[in-house]
Amino acid sequence: MDNIxxxxxSLTWAVHISVVVLVVLWLLPTVGLLVxxxxxxxxxxxxxxxxxxxxxxxxxxxxxxxPDAQEFIDGVYVLEGNLFELGDAAxxxxxxxxxxxREIDAYSAGETAxxxxxxxxxxxxxxxxxxxxxxxxxxxxxxxxxxxxxxxPSFSLDNYRNVLFSNSSSSSMGKAFINTLTVxxxxxxxxxxxxxxxxxxxxxxxxxxxxxxxAFVVGLLVVPLQLALIPLLKLHLGVGIGKGYLGVWLxxxxxxxxxxxxxxxxxxVGLPKDIIENARVDGATEFQIFVKIILPxxxxxxxxxxxxxxxxxxxxxxxxxVFLIDSSGDTTVMTxxxxxxxxxxxxxxxxxATAAFxxxxxxxxxxxxxxxxxxxxxxAGSVK
Amino acid sequence: MAELSISKIRKSxxxxxxxxxxxxxxxxxxxxxxxxxxxxxxxTLLRMIAGLEDITEGELRIGDExxxxxxxxxxxxxxxxxxxxxxxxxNVADNIGFNLKISGYxxxxxxxxxxxxxxxxxxxxxxxxxxSQLSGGQRQRVAIxxxxxxxxxxxxxxxxxxxxxxxxxxxxxxxxxxLHRKLGATIIYVTHDQIxxxxxxxxxxxxxxxVVQQVGSPIELYQRPNNIFVxxxxxxxxxxxxxVDVIALHDNAVEVKGTxxxxxxxxxxxxGIVVGDKMTLGIRxxxxxxxxxxxxxxxxxxxxxxxxxxxxxxxxxDNTPLLAVLDRDESFAHGAAVRFSFAPVHSILFAADxxxxxxx
Numbered sequence: 001m002d003n004i005x006x007x008x009x010s011l012t013w014a015v016h017i018s019v020v021v022l023v024v025l026w027l028l029p030t031v032g033l034l035v036x037x038x039x040x041x042x043x044x045x046x047x048x049x050x051x052x053x054x055x056x057x058x059x060x061x062x063x064x065x066x067p068d069a070q071e072f073i074d075g076v077y078v079l080e081g082n083l084f085e086l087g088d089a090a091x092x093x094x095x096x097x098x099x100x101x102r103e104i105d106a107y108s109a110g111e112t113a114x115x116x117x118x119x120x121x122x123x124x125x126x127x128x129x130x131x132x133x134x135x136x137x138x139x140x141x142x143x144x145x146x147x148x149x150x151x152x153p154s155f156s157l158d159n160y161r162n163v164l165f166s167n168s169s170s171s172s173m174g175k176a177f178i179n180t181l182t183v184x185x186x187x188x189x190x191x192x193x194x195x196x197x198x199x200x201x202x203x204x205x206x207x208x209x210x211x212x213x214x215a216f217v218v219g220l221l222v223v224p225l226q227l228a229l230i231p232l233l234k235l236h237l238g239v240g241i242g243k244g245y246l247g248v249w250l251x252x253x254x255x256x257x258x259x260x261x262x263x264x265x266x267x268x269v270g271l272p273k274d275i276i277e278n279a280r281v282d283g284a285t286e287f288q289i290f291v292k293i294i295l296p297x298x299x300x301x302x303x304x305x306x307x308x309x310x311x312x313x314x315x316x317x318x319x320x321x322v323f324l325i326d327s328s329g330d331t332t333v334m335t336x337x338x339x340x341x342x343x344x345x346x347x348x349x350x351x352x353a354t355a356a357f358x359x360x361x362x363x364x365x366x367x368x369x370x371x372x373x374x375x376x377x378x379x380a381g382s383v384k
Numbered sequence: 385m386a387e388l389s390i391s392k393i394r395k396s397x398x399x400x401x402x403x404x405x406x407x408x409x410x411x412x413x414x415x416x417x418x419x420x421x422x423x424x425x426x427x428t429l430l431r432m433i434a435g436l437e438d439i440t441e442g443e444l445r446i447g448d449e450x451x452x453x454x455x456x457x458x459x460x461x462x463x464x465x466x467x468x469x470x471x472x473x474x475n476v477a478d479n480i481g482f483n484l485k486i487s488g489y490x491x492x493x494x495x496x497x498x499x500x501x502x503x504x505x506x507x508x509x510x511x512x513x514x515x516s517q518l519s520g521g522q523r524q525r526v527a528i529x530x531x532x533x534x535x536x537x538x539x540x541x542x543x544x545x546x547x548x549x550x551x552x553x554x555x556x557x558x559x560x561x562x563l564h565r566k567l568g569a570t571i572i573y574v575t576h577d578q579i580x581x582x583x584x585x586x587x588x589x590x591x592x593x594x595v596v597q598q599v600g601s602p603i604e605l606y607q608r609p610n611n612i613f614v615x616x617x618x619x620x621x622x623x624x625x626x627x628v629d630v631i632a633l634h635d636n637a638v639e640v641k642g643t644x645x646x647x648x649x650x651x652x653x654x655x656g657i658v659v660g661d662k663m664t665l666g667i668r669x670x671x672x673x674x675x676x677x678x679x680x681x682x683x684x685x686x687x688x689x690x691x692x693x694x695x696x697x698x699x700x701x702d703n704t705p706l707l708a709v710l711d712r713d714e715s716f717a718h719g720a721a722v723r724f725s726f727a728p729v730h731s732i733l734f735a736a737d738x739x740x741x742x743x744x
């Protein structure tokens with residue numbers, strides 16, 4: 001009774017565990033990047049992203065307002081305000097505080113510290129402070145306060161604002177994002193168009209040398225593209241295309257075609273012959289068969305190749321560096337931009353995380369939007 | 385005038401010749417069935433008519449037109465495939481209307497024709513469904529609908545019922561027959577099932593090894609087969625064949641004797657037959673009757689009791705299989721020696737080259 005179809009295999013649990021492991025392996029870094037990209041540099045420096053949903057204890061150093069903001073009320077000079085606002089920090093709850101770096105936990109919240117001739121400083125748990133003195137405050141800077149505060153989780157879009165829209169050329173991911181799209185979309189569509197036609201011919205049209213052509217295409221699959229970089233670039237420069245979008249589209253098309261033709265041909269060969277013959281008897285020309293029957297039925301294959309090609313061109317650095325990016329920097333793609341960020345802002349994790357997440361959003365969207373075509377069996381029910 | 389005529393048609397794949405010169409005339413409104421064992425070339429012949437296979441040699445005329453090199457879509461034919469070959473991404477209405485759309489009919493005409501075809505086949509309620517949502521019989525109807533909407537000169541059916549279960553097959557067979565009467569269409573139908581051939585056909589073409597063995601009406605083929613192949617192929621269960629020797633010649637009759645057959649006189653055309661010739665005697669199982677004094681001897685191997693009839697699987701002394709169908713229920717002991725009699729008029733003598741020696 002163990003092998004009856006429809007019964008659960010005893011290995012089901014192994015499958016489930018593998019799935020869970022894979023999902024966790026994939027989710028951990030992705031979610032980590034996503035969460036980090038919404039956090040400030042301070043938050044990233046003090047705690048890991050997995051703690052970001054919980055309140056966290058931070059040590060802050062904030063100065064009170066400068067003496068020129070003092071007021072004279074009821075015979076005493078007073079400085080009042082909220083330290084969190086002054087320090088531009090997220091609201092929190094002060095537990096202990098001090099005025100010297102050696103004793104940052106000298107007082108608890110609500111206590112009043114007697115700072116001698118500097119005056120009396122009171123700090124409430126919510127960060128409100130009152131600094132009063134019989135004599136006038138002097139000097140140019142406010143009193144330093146070291147506090148230990150528990151802040152609630154806070155997220156902001158500041159990083160995205162910085163990375164996408166700042167005008168400094170070194171961190172303008174916005175422009176690189178557009179450039180990458182400009183490379184990827186045509187570099188996905190052009191090879192699919194060409195490959196679909198070629199695959200149909202190689203699968204269903206009789207002509208001499210067809211088998212040799214298929215073998216040739218399969219052979220091209222194993223040729224490393226690095227071999228072609230320099231000759232191709234020379235050719236591009238020679239015929240006047242030069243470095244630019246057209247060049248990189250052509251290069252991606254050429255490098256993507258063998259796989260595209262191979263995948264699509266194999267899929268199309270598997271389509272039922274009867275359907276195509278029936279269309280022929282129905283009076284369809286080869287082109288009509290291709291457009292009205294083959295293309296719709298090949299949609300899963302087209303979609304899966306589109307996903308492959310899009311991801312590869314999106315993440316590509318090598319081909320873009322060779323065929324696209326020139327000294328002007330106007331055509332920088334995101335992969336290149338991230339490398340520059342690593343160099344110039346290697347310590348700014350919030351910037352790097354944000355840039356990285358921007359560069360993976362589109363692949364994620366593409367994958368989730370198209371994944372059903374990878375698994376859908378469009379042919380169900382056509383032939384018995 | 386013939387709706388479709390084939391003359392001396394041949395088809396070779398390289399050195400292998402699969403259709404070896406076929407001649408055939410199909411009249412308007414005729415239901416012609418190609419029948420034969422697997423690999424006999426019947427499907428190839430149909431596909432040549434459809435234009436899906438090139439014609440190596442010979443002429444194919446549909447109506448008046450020489451169609452050897454005409455595109456399948458322009459031949460005035462419609463074909464129903466064994467697998468139905470519905471377009472899986474289109475709903476039923478689009479499937480039926482695909483040809484019309486390609487031929488550039490305006491949408492309203494198209495709609496009208498689709499409705500009409502759907503009505504004939506009673507599939508109006510299925511027009512919005514995808515093929516994957518249909519049952520086998522419904523898919524079959526859609527496939528036929530796709531053919532009739534084109535109003536072709538000739539319908540081609542390639543084993544259209546072989547994917548259906550037995551009950552549905554009988555039902556669809558009757559519907560096809562009714563459809564043929566209703567449309568008055570010319571139909572060429574390929575099958576390996578000789579019951580389908582017998583019940584549907586006006587004219588049966590028996591093919592074997594790429595050669596036409598006989599063309600004729602079902603009853604003609606059953607009663608007066610040209611040769612031993614046709615005799616064995618048409619009729620169920622299969623005709624019994626016995627090796628016999630000619631012992632005497634009479635006027636329009638031959639007296640023969642075999643190892644398990646006592647001398648009998650069989651009506652036959654005696655031209656070319658001499659005493660001592662080896663011949664084959666064919667007797668249909670239905671014509672054998674249980675008779676303790678009969679001339680045919682055998683031993684019962686197995687008796688299949690079907691209620692209305694009993695099929696006796698026997699062996700003769702020289703191990704020739706012998707089938708007899710009794711139109712009543714009767715029980716027999718395994719291994720029992722039995723004897724059968726038969727009406728000599730219903731038996732056929734075949735010469736050594738396989739040709740039948742029927743009296744004129």
